[in-house]
Amino acid sequence: MTLSKAKMNKEYTVNSIAGQEDMVKFLFSLGCYEGEKVTIISKIASNYIINIKDSRYGIDEQLAKIIQVA
Incomplete structure (x- = not known):
């Protein structure tokens, strides 16, 4: 499921990021990459x-x- 459909205040693990290269690089600079926890x-x-x-x-x-995320 995408993060936009996730519930608030629940921890998820990033499975993948699929988008334009500049968007992926931006998210990577924030620390958002495969295997990382996000809430x-x-x-x-x-x-x-x-x-x-x-x-x-x-x-x-x-x-x-x-x-x-999963």
Whole structure:
């Protein structure tokens, strides 16, 4: 399932990231890569606040849709 369909405050593991190369590189720079744990802290409109490695980041729905989690 994609991160955009995930439940809030539940920890997920990133399975893959499938998107344009620049988007994948951006997420990798945040520490979001295969095998990493990610949690949605909040969702406001089409923006997500996520927690990766004890850091919080804001991403839009387009980025959340390319992150596959389990």
